[in-house]
Amino acid sequence: MKALNRREVVASLLERRDGLLVVAGLGSAAWDCTAAGDHPLTFPLWGAMGSAAMIGLGLALAQPKRRVLVVTGDGEMLMGLGSLATIGVRRPGNLSIVVLDNERYGETGMQKTHTAYGTDLAAVASACGFADSRTIRRNTEIAAVRSSIYRGRGPLFFQVKVKRDSLPLALPPRDGAHLKHRFREALLGKGAAAQ
Amino acid sequence: MRERTSKTRPVEVIDWPAAIHNALKSQRVRQVSYVPDAGHKRLIELCHADRNMTTVPLTTEEEGIGLAAGAWLGGERAALLMQSSGVGNCVNALTLAATCGFPLLMLVTMRGEAGERNPWQVPMGQAVPEALRLGGVRTLRLGRAEEASAVANTAAKVAFEEQSAVALLISQQLIGVKSFEEKR
Numbered sequence: 001m002k003a004l005n006r007r008e009v010v011a012s013l014l015e016r017r018d019g020l021l022v023v024a025g026l027g028s029a030a031w032d033c034t035a036a037g038d039h040p041l042t043f044p045l046w047g048a049m050g051s052a053a054m055i056g057l058g059l060a061l062a063q064p065k066r067r068v069l070v071v072t073g074d075g076e077m078l079m080g081l082g083s084l085a086t087i088g089v090r091r092p093g094n095l096s097i098v099v100l101d102n103e104r105y106g107e108t109g110m111q112k113t114h115t116a117y118g119t120d121l122a123a124v125a126s127a128c129g130f131a132d133s134r135t136i137r138r139n140t141e142i143a144a145v146r147s148s149i150y151r152g153r154g155p156l157f158f159q160v161k162v163k164r165d166s167l168p169l170a171l172p173p174r175d176g177a178h179l180k181h182r183f184r185e186a187l188l189g190k191g192a193a194a195q
Numbered sequence: 196m197r198e199r200t201s202k203t204r205p206v207e208v209i210d211w212p213a214a215i216h217n218a219l220k221s222q223r224v225r226q227v228s229y230v231p232d233a234g235h236k237r238l239i240e241l242c243h244a245d246r247n248m249t250t251v252p253l254t255t256e257e258e259g260i261g262l263a264a265g266a267w268l269g270g271e272r273a274a275l276l277m278q279s280s281g282v283g284n285c286v287n288a289l290t291l292a293a294t295c296g297f298p299l300l301m302l303v304t305m306r307g308e309a310g311e312r313n314p315w316q317v318p319m320g321q322a323v324p325e326a327l328r329l330g331g332v333r334t335l336r337l338g339r340a341e342e343a344s345a346v347a348n349t350a351a352k353v354a355f356e357e358q359s360a361v362a363l364l365i366s367q368q369l370i371g372v373k374s375f376e377e378k379r
Contacts, residue, residue: 058265
């Protein structure tokens, strides 16, 4: 299987990230974002599986002048599949979703997900009205993905086929209240954390 | 609205959905998500017509918990409208409120209470207060139209000023019982 290295993909998307707001789905996607550099404007999830895309939608609607990127896994996206239809209703131009698709539940013993049996997430997003939706299989396509995330008209969806390797853990802070406060303070300014 | 219940005595009917809408406005709620319920019909229409509110129809109620968390991260306040049957769909997503302390304002129209004619609504409806309590959500009750403004404002303050998860349970007695009779 020709597939990409998930850590390299995420590092490429998050380097020189400027004001990019990031939501990271639980499990490997959150570790990948942390490996690229823990950041106050990344909100990594440790639970609430299936919620990442909807958190991205709420954030994108609240901050229409900022770019919002959801980085998540195929299992997490499958649990919130309806949220693609919901995003398709409001179609925020500043929202992108990158699904790192290894076709496995990586945290629970590498069981196959539905994408291993053929579910085409990019086709689902396209059918839900995303402005652009693509399956990415080559490193040479990542520069264009990055450019779209930072400048393209959303909502955008990229299903990136990645290798099924188990990488060293890179854990973000676990305290949810801390993650929330630091995000709001970095985005909204001092004193915003508690308002 | 003014209606006559008898030929001699006109009574003022309180527009309780409008009172809730006004409470949401005054509490600066900007994102309103919902899975529809007949009991929320008018409030949903009022929110759609409000240019200061973004309405987000959901495929399932738990989506609204994520949406509210994202809105708060971005500096906006959200409210989530649902029928009592949707509370059961929310359980794991309530983790966001419990572990991160995200404000959460749920407005729940009750089914399965006194007079319910669909027995399938009863198990979830009856479990709602306990299910919410177990999920870390405080509950307030709205049973009478004249209390709608005060109770909705209180619920919003609990959510956003105390940064808590709160559900306002709107009694079936206030909404009316679904008749299952053909409309004429």
